[in-house]
Amino acid sequence: MNNKLLVRRNIVGYYMLIPATILFLLINAFPLVYGLILSLTDKNYTKPKSGKFVGLENFKSILHDSEFWSIMGYTIVYTVFVVAFSYLLGLALAVLLNKNIKFRGVFRALALFPWVIPTVVAAQNWRWLFNDQLGFINRTLMELSIIKEPILFLANADLARLSVIIVAIWKSYPFMMVVLLAGLQSIGDEMYEPAYIDGANRTKIFWYITMPTLKPMSIVCTTLMGLWTFNTLSFDNIYLLTQGGPSGSTYVMSIQSYYTAIYRGKIGYASAISVMMMVIIALAVLIYAIAKYTAAIKEQRNAGDVNG
Amino acid sequence: MVRQQSWLTYVLIIVLLAIVLLPLISMVSTSLKTDAELYGSNSLLPQNPTLDNYRYVFKNTDFPQQVINSILVSLTVTLISVFAASFAGYALTRFRGRIFGIYKGFLYLIQMIPAVLMLMPLFMVIRSLGLYDNLVSLMISYTAINLPICIWMMKSFYETIPYEIDESALVDGCGPFMAYVRLILPMSASGLTSVGIIAFIYAWNEYMLASVFIRTNTLTTLSVGLSQFSQQFSVEWGAMMAASSIATIPAALFLVFAQKYIVEGITAGAVKG
Structure with a gap:
């Protein structure tokens, strides 16, 4: 041509x-x-004459704000927990639902449910289950006399931090499951046969054949889920479950930015908070790249030692 | 593979699924309970199933209108997404050049932007276009925000179609666009279905933008309508669960009739990208 x-x-x-x-x-x-x-201005809805260029002033005050640091800490903890545990649950279900069993399609469809329903539905359902007076969990535990007082899943500061994470794990694991199932299906029986012939047990086969094959898929799905959780999913989930409460204990960065903009009118400061979110993502990507690079160099050196 | 210890597998699956599906089971069951039963008993199954809650939702709330709004928005988003993603996906696989490479990188980067950073500026764009409190604002925003992943899905789909097919058409003197319309598009039904379903689900489920861009109750989507059940009516759990169940119907239908496409959509968007 x-x-x-x-x-x-x-x-x-x-x-x-x-x-x-x-x-x-x-x-x-x-x-x-x-x-x-x-993010570089002092734009404020409540002050008509605002909007001047202030350089990095917003970022300076953010870094001096102790509230910001604790919210950032919780955002990172939230993301790590959600990604780690939704990965584990997704992996468990993927392994189980990859087996040659009856009703596999039905089970898979059921396991996918949390991912496709609206976040609002998920939040309302969990608020109902978590309800202190009428909720199924509290009532059942009381009926079984396991607890005397209802557990305040969403009203106690520490518990609320945990509860919103549990709901997020519940909403996120199907994505992990689907991606890992695709990975498992690419492993042919012929990869397992030599191990079976050698008499390797199931645990060994899982760790030495299944997991290494799943590595690329695992990296992709945890990275994507981490990004989504950090950037957007955490907002919807927490906003709809607790609105960031009780008394700010479940604030994540996106919620802090949202409230700063919507209720305090400080658009400039709010934008700077979301820019900080991008900075954190960029840092995470950088750390990942460096780790990968040094690992590659190490490997090369090791290979060199063997050869030379 | 070897059928081994299958009873243990079944037990594990059923226990895990029972825990995982508890919120949904309780949702449907609560929606079918009378108020007396809802406050009185803790049974997971309704003793005297009734549709009163559904009747209430249909007669006394804005929810039916909000469902119609959501259907309108989701169908429009689906149509535009399929059209735009198919074009862009095809362009990114079949043509070579610096612009196309930059475009791919751009699709990656765009997903790293926190939604809140764009929320206020986007709100200003919407307002200056005169689209505040108008469903069109949601239609275009949802399409654009979900488009990177849709393009990615179409791109990985078109990569599986051998290039020889359109190249043979080009040799026969057909233009590249006609090759796309006549040969590739008819083969793309399954890819387009996946993209359509993923776009529909996103639009149906979205909450944040709808809550900011729409003010009037009868103009908003079901996500926002549902979130108001707890504020507006001092938490009427039965009605709320009935509305939640209605909101879950599309998801259920997709899982029953199009599970394959959902799975393909998720894996194509994530893995091959």
Whole structure:
């Protein structure tokens, strides 16, 4: 094919990107740039004359705010717990539902449920289960005389921090399950046969054959879930369960930014908080890249030792 | 594989699923209970199942209108997403050039932006377009926000279709766009279905933007309507659970009739990307 034809082909390609690009520019790119600019101003809805450029002033005050540090800490803990435990639950179900059993399709469909229902439905259902007077969990535990007083799942500060994590794990594990199932299905029986012949037991097969094969999938699904949880999922989940309460104990960064903007009108400061979220993600990506790089170098060196 | 200790597998699966599905079981059961039973007993199954809660939701609340709004928004988002993602996905697999490479990187980066950072600026965009308190604001925002993952899905789908097919059409003198319309598009039904379902579910479920962009109760979506049940009516649990059950119907239908496409959508968006 000559060059002219290739160029003509590419032009069609550009045309085909137009619909998506218009939407991106309007809904993603412009608000992003504007948000970044706002983070450098003292824009405040309650003060008509605000909106001056203040440089990194917002970021300075954020870093000096002890509330910010504790909220950031909880956001990270929240994300790590949700990712880790939804991964474990997803992995367990993926392994179980990969077996050749009856009703496999039905079980898989049922296990997928939490992922596809609206977050609002999930939150209302759990608020109902967690309810101190009428909730199923408290009533059952009381009827069985395991507890005397109802457990205040969402009204006690420490418990609320845990409860919102449990609900998030519940909502997130099906994604892990689906991705890991796809990974498990790519492992053919022929990969297991030599191990069976050698008499390896199931635990060994799992750790030495299944898990290494699942590694790439595991990295992808935990990374994506970490990103989603940190950026958006945590907001919906916590906002709908506790509104960040009781007395701010379940604030994550996105909720802090939201309240700062909506209720205090401090758009500039709120934008700076969300920019800090991007900084944390960038740092996490950087740490990951460095870890991967040093591991690769180490491996190379080890290989060199063996050879030389 | 070897059928071994299958009873243990069944027990484990059923126990895990029972725990995991408890909220949904309790939702449906509560929606069918009378108020007296709801406050009186702790049984997981309703003794005298009644549809009173559903009748209440349909007659006395804005919820039916909100469901219609959600259907309108979700169907529009689905249509635009399928159209735009298919175009862009095809362009990104079939054409070579620097722009296309940058575009792919951009699709990655866009997913790293926290939604709250864009919330206020996006709100200003919506207001200056005169779309505040208008469902169109949600239609375009949902489409754009979900589009990167949809494009990614279509891209990985088109990668599985051999390039020889459209290249043979090009040799026959067909333009690349016609090759796409005549040959590739008819083969894309399953990919487009996956994208459509994922887009529909996202739009049906979204809460944050709807709660900020829409003010009028009869104009909002079911997610916002549902969240108001606890404030508006001093928590009427029975009615709320009836509304929640209605809101879960599309998810249930998709899982029964299109589980394969959901799974393909999730794995294509995540794994092959």
